[in-house]
Amino acid sequence: MLRRGLRLQSRSTAKGPLERSGWNQTRAAALLGVNRDQIRYRIEKFKLERVPLNQENFPSLRLFPETGAPVAPITGTCACLS
Numbered sequence: 001m002l003r004r005g006l007r008l009q010s011r012s013t014a015k016g017p018l019e020r021s022g023w024n025q026t027r028a029a030a031l032l033g034v035n036r037d038q039i040r041y042r043i044e045k046f047k048l049e050r051v052p053l054n055q056e057n058f059p060s061l062r063l064f065p066e067t068g069a070p071v072a073p074i075t076g077t078c079a080c081l082s
Contacts, residue, residue: 014042023050 013032018039021027029039042048051057062071 010042011046011048014039014046015048018043018048018050 014028017028017031018025021031025036025039025043029036032039063069064071
């Protein structure tokens with residue numbers, strides 16, 4: 001039971017930094033304090049896959065009609081609009 005918990009924790013430990021870095025393996029490795037080869041090993045070991053950013057996977061996602069690129073939500077205020 002303990003082994004499974006540690007394995008799941010390691011899986012989530014690898015996936016969080018990958019998602020925060022936009023799946024940039026070098027940046028994710030820097031966030032974890034490991035090298036890129038160790039990140040690649042964890043991706044393969046845990047069969048991690050990047051979920052495509054689209055409206056099918058994220059129904060509340062807004063996209064630009066011309067390009068299909070995601071629209072970033074406005075958070076906070078902008079000093080230039082004051």
